[in-house]
Amino acid sequence: MARVLGLHDPAKVEDYVARGWWTRETVDEVFRDRVAERGDALALVDPANKAALVGTGPRRLTWTELAAEVDHLAAGLHALGLGQGDVLGVQLPNTVELVEVYLAAWQLGITVSPMAVQYREHELVEMARQAGFGAYVGAHRFLDRDLLAEALAVRDRLPGRMRLVRYAAPDDPTSAPQEAVDLRAGAATDAERGLVERLSREAPNDPNDAMTICWTSGTEAQPKGVPRTHLEWLSMAWAGVDAPVIVADDVILNPFPMVNMAAFVGLLLPWLRTGCVLVQHHPFDLPTYLGQIAAEQVTYTLAPPALLTMLLHNEPLLARTDLSSLTRIGSGSAPLPPPMVIGWQERHGISVINFFGSNEGIGLLSSPADFPDAAARALYFPNYAARNHAWASRVADWIQLRLVDLADESLVTEPGRVGELRIDGPTVFPGYLAESGVEAPFDDQGYLRSGDLFEIAGDEGQWLRYVDRANDIVIRGGMNIAPAEVEGLIASHPAVAEVAVIGDPDDVLGERLAAVVALRPGASLDLAELTAYLRDQQVAHYKIPERLAVVDALPRNPVGKVLKRDLRGKGEGSAGR
Numbered sequence: 370m371a372r373v374l375g376l377h378d379p380a381k382v383e384d385y386v387a388r389g390w391w392t393r394e395t396v397d398e399v400f401r402d403r404v405a406e407r408g409d410a411l412a413l414v415d416p417a418n419k420a421a422l423v424g425t426g427p428r429r430l431t432w433t434e435l436a437a438e439v440d441h442l443a444a445g446l447h448a449l450g451l452g453q454g455d456v457l458g459v460q461l462p463n464t465v466e467l468v469e470v471y472l473a474a475w476q477l478g479i480t481v482s483p484m485a486v487q488y489r490e491h492e493l494v495e496m497a498r499q500a501g502f503g504a505y506v507g508a509h510r511f512l513d514r515d516l517l518a519e520a521l522a523v524r525d526r527l528p529g530r531m532r533l534v535r536y537a538a539p540d541d542p543t544s545a546p547q548e549a550v551d552l553r554a555g556a557a558t559d560a561e562r563g564l565v566e567r568l569s570r571e572a573p574n575d576p577n578d579a580m581t582i583c584w585t586s587g588t589e590a591q592p593k594g595v596p597r598t599h600l601e602w603l604s605m606a607w608a609g610v611d612a613p614v615i616v617a618d619d620v621i622l623n624p625f626p627m628v629n630m631a632a633f634v635g636l637l638l639p640w641l642r643t644g645c646v647l648v649q650h651h652p653f654d655l656p657t658y659l660g661q662i663a664a665e666q667v668t669y670t671l672a673p674p675a676l677l678t679m680l681l682h683n684e685p686l687l688a689r690t691d692l693s694s695l696t697r698i699g700s701g702s703a704p705l706p707p708p709m710v711i712g713w714q715e716r717h718g719i720s721v722i723n724f725f726g727s728n729e730g731i732g733l734l735s736s737p738a739d740f741p742d743a744a745a746r747a748l749y750f751p752n753y754a755a756r757n758h759a760w761a762s763r764v765a766d767w768i769q770l771r772l773v774d775l776a777d778e779s780l781v782t783e784p785g786r787v788g789e790l791r792i793d794g795p796t797v798f799p800g801y802l803a804e805s806g807v808e809a810p811f812d813d814q815g816y817l818r819s820g821d822l823f824e825i826a827g828d829e830g831q832w833l834r835y836v837d838r839a840n841d842i843v844i845r846g847g848m849n850i851a852p853a854e855v856e857g858l859i860a861s862h863p864a865v866a867e868v869a870v871i872g873d874p875d876d877v878l879g880e881r882l883a884a885v886v887a888l889r890p891g892a893s894l895d896l897a898e899l900t901a902y903l904r905d906q907q908v909a910h911y912k913i914p915e916r917l918a919v920v921d922a923l924p925r926n927p928v929g930k931v932l933k934r935d936l937r938g939k940g941e942g943s944a945g946r
Contacts, residue, residue, distance in 0.1 A: 441557035659686075750834075886917065
């Protein structure tokens, strides 16, 4: 079984606590504080289309009602023999019940390992092996799939003591198979509430124990287990609170799978910190999403850049949609198209916040307070190493950041020179699961090697500009090409909905540049047109793609990142060289 207790060196914990970067809090304590503070206020809302997803109607719970159901479920997990040090695999869509499973597990000191609903038997077996699942909670129905039945089909390949559990809403008419445990949502009895209180009192959680084991996106290789403790999560949570300035009066809408940094720091933990209302949504469905914004009077949400660009260009749809309550949107993980960020701000009064993060602990946020100019906010992130500059988020004072030239490991301090982003501090995880079989991602000074290339920008060196992933760089005839730069140029073409730029192997030049695009409805594009468009922008000739492939949609992993490994070497739809 994976090690999940006492992950950071005790001396480091004492140091960071003394500095105020970490506290002795655990997430279950934060939840109990919100329940005591918010009581009968609305806390959690199901997806509006929940019946179509899982067969039960949507529910709305106050903080008090949520706490009662969490205690009832925690008592049920305890009855299964689960407790501190156990790992619980969870594969549920974004519903009230998913949040309840997380909170109930954390009440007992159980480590949660979230799994995207898109994962199937192959991923389940591998993740259960790496993390040593003591139990797995799955949905009996999700659209046309039975996740629990899929798990039962590979029972002989799962850890021997692993229990298979179905957790469902109280009005679900179906039952779990005999080979699985059936747990239902419901209010805790006095005895169950007393049991959970006693367990918490007699064996309180240690903030240095793993709260989650998330999984890397797997865009380049097999997913790796990423344990994170209460310490890093609660430190990082302030970034998700500070950038959009979330307060108790907010209503926040979550359309991202609640399995990694984006949803946890973007919405789940800020919800717990502030006591606002969390509205769930899953899987992404545009009419439902826009309807929820209007019906729930959502003030803040997350959305991928491609969606925001599409919506901005669909004025008839926006004219029929009530967005009057919405004041800001989080997006990002890469430079955003400046026209999109400018358009939302100038035409709709909505600020788009640019996030760049990773499960391992990278966290850069371009907020309106730090970047009032929308174009700058789209292109740049704060350089936390520029200590002569004050930033709105408190994590800016906690994170140690540097850029390192990969050629000679020298420190990059001047603008225009590319270096790998490396960080240290309270947001950084303790290291991958040993069972993942990969090297520790830290350099000889203990900094996390992000694999992301940036350069310093701004008149005072106060900004960072994303260049690309280190392993995405295309080397054509000795010239380094950052795909992200070329993707940004191609994305501005009016026919292009989304684009990925990759390298094709070449015997003479080493690699040649290729562009894979999905087009807007009714649009067309060939290589000659794209070449002319880029030449009109005075792009260096070696950065112009020599192959164009048109596809219906780019392949993405469950959390929305483009799977470039699935594009390399494929020529379907190519338009020549």
